[in-house]
Amino acid sequence: PxxxxxxxxxxxxxxxxxxxxxxxxxxxxxxxxxxxxxxxxxxxxxxxxxxxxxxxxxxxxxxxxxxAELKEEKEALMNMDPGNPNWEFLAMIREYQNSIEFRPLTGNEPVEDHQITVCVRKRPLNKKENAKKEVDVISVPTKDQMIVHEPKNKVDLTKYLENQKFRFDYAFDDSCTNEIVYKYTAKPLVQTIFEGGMATCFAYGQTGSGKTHTMGGDFQGKTQDCKKGIYAMAARDVFAYLKSPKYKPLNLIVSASFFEIYSGKVFDLLADKAKLRVLEDGKQQVQIVGLTEKVVDNVDEVLKLIQHGNAARTSGQTSANSNSSRSHAVFQIVVRSPGMHRVHGKFSLIDLAGNERGADTSSANRQTRMESAEINKSLLALKECIRALGMKGNNHLPFRVSKLTQVLRDSFIGDKSRTCMIAMISPAMSSCEHSLNTLRYADRVKELGATE
Missing domain, CATH: 1.10.1220 (Arc Repressor Mutant)
Structure with missing residues (x-):
């Protein structure tokens, strides 16, 4: 038709x-x-x-x-970690991790040379977090990348993940030892002080994220084995350099000091926490009046000073950690020329106070809130000073904003100054928001370093 x-x-x-x-x-x-x-x-x-x-x-x-398959998978996942209220997030994280390739830092990679080095370190879940069935929300797939699996809920209460990626000079996972961390962070800075420069290494992060473990050494119960901390490793390398053919003829003298900055005041950790004054002389050199500076001839003498100082540190209590440090601890190794005692080089190693969440201190008393305000002010000032260091031709250094940056003024001046920041991360889901804040701070510092 x-x-x-x-x-x-x-x-x-x-x-x-x-x-x-x-x-x-x-x-x-x-x-x-x-x-x-x-x-x-x-x-x-x-x-x-x-x-x-x-x-x-x-x-x-x-x-x-x-x-039926989903029901079986759900039952299998629930059986994998029985009683975990966050098993759905755990399953989503496992699924994401299975979709990417992991090539983490092994310790055999070459050490890169930067004026400002920024790296991050993730610690393992601790006993308390495992007992609470905390979910590990941090992945470290490569030697320079860290991913935060941020748990989210839609309006209809459907759970989902927001996977946020950060890139730094180095990313250390929870299998990395203090020795590996030291190799890529503070170790390259030791040579700087023998070449007449100023070196600074900071450990930054939330209370309980592993700063004191990294800088001061392993804890065996409540006692700390300071031989395995960055302080001691740096001291060992300093004495190794002193004995080398290149520097032995210079007859350089090594001395050490250890002090803390608490609520804008400076205390000597090697002299029963005597209060110290910070003054600026006519040449704009900052002096800590009365600071104990002990000449050391070997590593053992340095270790004794570290143990003495660690025992004296100011500690307080927050909900984040019942034994948290609320002060910045500054350990300095100074290399001087003989005779005139002129400073040849200085290495400042700093265990920064915890940058607490507002929720952790909102219920605290007035003194604790003032402590937190002072800590936050000093951390912001530190970032600004690192920014000034990274910007060539910028003569303005806002070091007077806080005591921390004031006493470290000479570390931010000159072409021979080198800085390393180690951002410490807690992997627990309950710390996710704060881990993101720490990473954003470190990311901002990394941007500053990119202006070298």
Missing amino acids: APNSRVTQQFTNVPVGGGGGGGGRPAGVSSTASVPHAVASGAVRRSNVVKEVERLKENREKRRQRQ
Whole structure:
């Protein structure tokens, strides 16, 4: 048969009562020809309906099968960590981790040379966090990348992850030892002080994230083995340099001091926490009046000073950590020329106070809130001073804003100054928001370093 448009056109051109019209049927259209067409159309329609029913049935079976598989997966995941209220987030993190390739730092990679080095270190979940069935929300897939799997809830309470990526000079996972961290952070700075420069290494992060462990050494119960901290490792390398053929003829003298900055005041950790004054002389050199500076002849003497100072540190209590340090601890190794005792180089190693969450200190008393305000002010000032160091030709250094930056003023001046920041991260889901804040701070410092 002709197409419908053609049939319509033919029907409209036939005169009324015309012969051969077959009761008004258009000319040229056979009644017998339309019968098989109708049968065929009906068969096609029935065939399409059957196919659609079969397709719907197949889809329904697939849905049922998928639901059964999901139920099995859910039960398997719940059995994997029984009683974990966050098992769904745990499952999503595992699924994401299975989709990416892991090539973490091994310790065999070459050490890069930067004026400002920024790296991050993730610690393992501790006993308390494991007992609470905390979920590890931090992944370290490569030697310079860290991913935070931030747990989120939609309006309908559907759970999902927001995977936030950060890139630094180095990223240390929870399998990295203090020795590996030291190799890529403070160790390259030791040579700086022998070349007449000023070196500074900071440990930054939330209370309980591992700053004191990294800088001061491993804890065995409540006692600290300071031989395995960055303080002691740096001291060992300083004495190794002193004995080398290049520097032995210089007869350099090594001395050490250890002090803390608490609520904007400076205290000597090697002299029963005597309060010290910070003054600026006519040459704009900052002096800590009365600071104990002990000449040391070997590593053991340095270790004794570190132990003495660690025991004297100011500690307080926050909900984040019942034995948290609320002060900045500054351990300095000074190399001087003989005779005139002129400073040849200085290495400042700083264990910064915890940058607490507002929620952790909001219920605290007035003194604790003032402590937190002072700590936050000094950390912001530190970032600004590192910014000034990273910007060539910038003569303005806002070091007077806080006591921390004031006593470290000479560390931020000159082409020979080098700085390293180690941002410490707690992997627990409950610390996720604060870990992100720490990483954003470090990321900002990394941007500053990019201006070298």
